[in-house]
Amino acid sequence: MALTSREAFVLLIPAMIPIVALSVAPLARGIYLGFTDSRAGFDVKTHFIGLDNFHRLIHDDLFVNSFKIGLIWAGSVTFVQFCLALGLALLLSQPLRFRWLARSLALVPWAMPPVVVGIMWKLVFQPQAGVLNELLYRGHLPGSNIDWLSDFTWALPAVIVVGVWAGMPQTTVALLAGVQSISDDLHEAAAVDGAGALRRFWTITLPQLRPVILAITTLDLIWNFNSFGLVYVLTLGGPGHATELPMLFAYNEAFKYGEFGYAAALGDAMVIVIACILVFTIRGRLKETT
């Protein structure tokens, strides 16, 4: 017996009230605030100022810089994460010993607070007491005296590595579920026809995984572009502004300098970037079905 729409409505109310009050309405107001001169103070009047904030943004080097870094960060983390997670998912679907251990290890970052992940990697990257430089030193490799997180060249690559580590679980789990849902018949049929492992990967596994890959990389790109806690703990956006992701820039504008309107405009600009990512991937999806 299907739910009547009255029953459905009654059941939805408890969730709808908080969602509308604390998510939908604030979101609408947040988007609007980007077109105002709202500031943090208690009795400051807010005025509609049209596109002024956006003019200011375009001429703000730090904003342009933060978006550039945000895109480099999101793109690299997502790409490396995807390659590593795909490899791991394929391994975990093989009958290997100790794969339970690898599987459990791959899930651990999911359970850890981003702040703790940040602290942990800070200890790894410590210039003197850190394990990374010690390993480089013992292996007679270059770089053993670099202060990774304070170095203008290396800070961004270093935080990207941490981002990859922290996001492994979700991507691996999604890809593993995808790999396991591919029917064995396809592989067997291809093997009978004489297709080697590599060929089967290109002609069966990858095409079959396409929808999962598209979904998880899109989500990863967006999550990473919106990321905050990890880099906040690792570098606070420094040195200089070398790792200042868009959310860190926005946080500083809003809650350090009290520029609510300007920070909201920055949020609006982030939405535009995210919308572009979505349009791009949805078009990929449509192409595939037609």
Place this chain on the structure above:
Amino acid sequence: MVSSHAKRTRSLQYGALVFYMLFLAFPLLWLLSVSFKGPRELVELHPHLIPSQWTFENYGQALHGEIGIGGVTLLHAAWNSTKVATFTAVLTTLVGLPAAYVLARQRGLISKIGLGWILLSQMFPLILIIIPIFLLLRSMHLTDSHIGLVFVYVVWTLPFILWMLQSYVRGIPRDLEEAAMVDGASRFTVLRTVIAPLLAPGVVVTALFAFITAWNEFFLALVLLQTPGRTTLPLLLARFVGVEGIVRLGPLAASALLATLPSLLLFTVIQRWLTRGLMSGAVKG
């Protein structure tokens, strides 16, 4: 010949597996190692993975209140986190359960809008939502309070919680309900006597996941909480890193591990059901 080829593939696979395990595990091992080293060993120029002298000193300092900012101890912050995360878990699950049932069972416009919102809510940068929420809570004198933080957490965790719950509801065959309703039971009775018992494990898993999410959350707490006495664990740790943690690596590592322990334990309990619940709808869908 075939078998030697297969053997080579296997050993390559094991090699790759070892690489993955090292990449995933070595930062964790290093954190453990640092947490068991004494202050003198921590400033040595060439550190070792295995401490030359094991000590619980760091854990002692973390637990006896020598870690902290503005007089807030680790245990005090843990208590704050427990309160906030528990209320968040209970409230989100209660609020989400009826709605999840509708999303799973109703194939109409409402469900489409609901599922669309769940997806969309993952896309928006939090900064757009948090500024208006900050203004709203401030006008109600609820910024810098645990109540305000719980409200925000409930709404923030809800999309994911709804997604999980509705996938568990979908796992219960519709026929069961229909059979009971044909026998004359009302919708409410069916929900209580047929659905609730079958859904109970899924609800527990979901509530625990909400607990973990709230326990780990940092950004919203950073924006909303000011008074040191109300600090949650991630906030305390982040402040400690900034102020003195970097000169007191041992206690920092010990407190970071202690703060992770509860969510790691809960996660171990639920992970099997969690990944199953998340992926069941996603892959086929």
